[in-house]
Amino acid sequence: MNKNATENSSIKITLLALGCSKNLIDCENMSTELKKAGYNVINNIEDSDIVVINTCGFIESAKTEAIDTILEVADYKVPNGNVRKIIVSGCLSQRYPEDILKDLPEVDAVLGTAHYGDIAEVVARLVSEFDDPEAEKINITSGKGGFSHLVTDRELSTDGYAWIKIGEGCLHRCSFCAIPLIRGTFVSRPMEEILEEAKIIAGRGVKEIILAAQDTTNYGIELYKERRLAELLKKLAEIDGIELIRVMYGYMDGITPDLIEVMAGNPKIAHYLDIPIQHGSDKILKAMYRRDTADLITSRLEMIRKAMPDCIIRTTVMVGFPGETEEDFRIMKENLKKWKFDRLGCFIFSPEEGTPAFDMPDQIDDETKQRRYDEIYELQKEISSEQSQKRLGTVTKVNICSVSDDGIFYVGRSYGESPEVDPVIYIASQEEELKIGDFVDAKIVDCSDEYDMTAVTV
Numbered sequence: 001m002n003k004n005a006t007e008n009s010s011i012k013i014t015l016l017a018l019g020c021s022k023n024l025i026d027c028e029n030m031s032t033e034l035k036k037a038g039y040n041v042i043n044n045i046e047d048s049d050i051v052v053i054n055t056c057g058f059i060e061s062a063k064t065e066a067i068d069t070i071l072e073v074a075d076y077k078v079p080n081g082n083v084r085k086i087i088v089s090g091c092l093s094q095r096y097p098e099d100i101l102k103d104l105p106e107v108d109a110v111l112g113t114a115h116y117g118d119i120a121e122v123v124a125r126l127v128s129e130f131d132d133p134e135a136e137k138i139n140i141t142s143g144k145g146g147f148s149h150l151v152t153d154r155e156l157s158t159d160g161y162a163w164i165k166i167g168e169g170c171l172h173r174c175s176f177c178a179i180p181l182i183r184g185t186f187v188s189r190p191m192e193e194i195l196e197e198a199k200i201i202a203g204r205g206v207k208e209i210i211l212a213a214q215d216t217t218n219y220g221i222e223l224y225k226e227r228r229l230a231e232l233l234k235k236l237a238e239i240d241g242i243e244l245i246r247v248m249y250g251y252m253d254g255i256t257p258d259l260i261e262v263m264a265g266n267p268k269i270a271h272y273l274d275i276p277i278q279h280g281s282d283k284i285l286k287a288m289y290r291r292d293t294a295d296l297i298t299s300r301l302e303m304i305r306k307a308m309p310d311c312i313i314r315t316t317v318m319v320g321f322p323g324e325t326e327e328d329f330r331i332m333k334e335n336l337k338k339w340k341f342d343r344l345g346c347f348i349f350s351p352e353e354g355t356p357a358f359d360m361p362d363q364i365d366d367e368t369k370q371r372r373y374d375e376i377y378e379l380q381k382e383i384s385s386e387q388s389q390k391r392l393g394t395v396t397k398v399n400i401c402s403v404s405d406d407g408i409f410y411v412g413r414s415y416g417e418s419p420e421v422d423p424v425i426y427i428a429s430q431e432e433e434l435k436i437g438d439f440v441d442a443k444i445v446d447c448s449d450e451y452d453m454t455a456v457t458v
């Protein structure tokens, strides 16, 4: 260890990841950078000298969560607690750097989405200013997005699986979405880099990898001038030790026949797709600037299910978009009944500054938005139960993730359950003791719960 690293080891830092998996990956990279510089990365705000809050700024509720977290951490600042400095990174700081520094005086530095790689430098400067009450606030938020901070040997904070970022930013310009303003336009990560990272992860014994980007189905489009997700999946499946590859965040028109062919034909690639459709009425899809139509969604779902009848398909929809009439909402519900997504997440539209939908006419009142949100979840409960009944009696490989609170069952996920967003499978082991990270065959014996399932090892 060099002299600086030895000195740095006395500085304790906690990193908090808010928002989505992409933010978690960025946090893991920052944590790795800080450890390489010799800092003591811990998981305890109270004992920390510095706290880094990696924020989400996608919608109103995410902004509220970020501000609440900053205020909570501020309570631990000297003289009430031990925390000397607070750094806010990620989407919220990219979007509102001046506002954060002005309105939240407890924050000492803001770091934008192109500057995760500068974290060790920023920490070093803050440490040198520990005893300077007049120190100037740090604002490093020029540019946006990109990959410069990603290292292939990052430390993982997830158990039994690892996220891999394959793209950053977004090529689309959905009228409600602030992501392109925050993360910039879409850039694909070079394939060699992704494969190298996957090999390192597999070498550590992690068997499940999950690919993430704002739109994974666009992978390669600007870098290789064509979509190359299918090729990437094939190459990842050749890596020894990887048992399951999952793709999240696709776009319906990027679900192409060659992609489906590769997914259907390779046992290591999960028959699982996460494809946010956002709405089911053509009028609203058009106002959202989405390229999909209800007919395209219908035909792509047919194509997927024909090639992979066991494919678990997840989606996200939004209610309360400006101009969404009762008739549009009825059409969405009718289509959802027809499309039968296995899993569904619902968002309530929130007007985001800088996006076209912000000042579109016919904004929907909060009560109506909430009612529609509740109705969607009621409807989906029935659809999800009906869909999961189809899995009763099937044998599936399950990744053992933990033991249930009562100690009776193991808790796992099969190809059909993504971590955090999906239900789990409770597994009773017939005889032998299982280890976290094991992949075991299990037969699904109970789907009567609305979401979670029970299985026994076979």
Ligand code: SF4
Pocket: 170, 171, 172, 173, 174, 177, 178, 179, 180, 214, 215
């Ligand atoms: S596809 Fe649309 S909703 Fe998704 S990140 Fe891109 S612009 Fe936002």
